[in-house]
Amino acid sequence: ETGVTQTPRHLVMGMTNKKSLKCEQHLGHNAMYWYKQSAKKPLELMFVYNFKEQTENNSVPSRFSPECPNSSHLFLHLHTLQPEDSALYLCASSQQWADYNEQFFGPGTRLTVL
């Protein structure tokens, strides 16, 4: 919808599973972000990659592991998650990491941890 795609759109996993979320942007941007959106909580920034380098890790538990192989792709590897990790995970990109840059969001992955 905005040049940022996310797969899968929905994911249900058990606490012992390992899964990965994928994000791809077709906008030629250099910064990519992972956000977590839980009910009744502000959007939480998890990770930022700027020119493929991780520039922000917002005290995210190690059961979430990001990977940015190039400036167009971003992954979030999940393992041994908890039920409270159930949320909408949003990927975004921007021209570069700067507070004045508009961020373009993907549609999100709705994650349910059983």
Next chain:
Amino acid sequence: SQQGEEDPQALSIQEGENATMNCSYKTSINNLQWYRQNSGRGLVHLILIRSNEREKHSGRLRVTLDTSKKSSSLLITASRAADTASYFCATDLNRDDKIIFGKGTRLHILP
């Protein structure tokens, strides 16, 4: 920590009326952005206003910024059913490149 906070949390108005949402923040900012999110979807950028600007327009949207009161408002004129969504303000912290989103205002346009 939460920088911006929207008010009200929820708003229901009749189609055709104007909708006003407010955002208050705590520390000095370089700029403030407004985003819209339709249910269960990604956010869409609406408008950015810089700290040296007082008002900005984009179509039916009007954003104001009062740095002395540390607040911003988003006005949607002549509301339509398609405006039903959550609206978020996002502010920077005037010292790094991170932007922080508020909890949002849920706007419902009644037919």
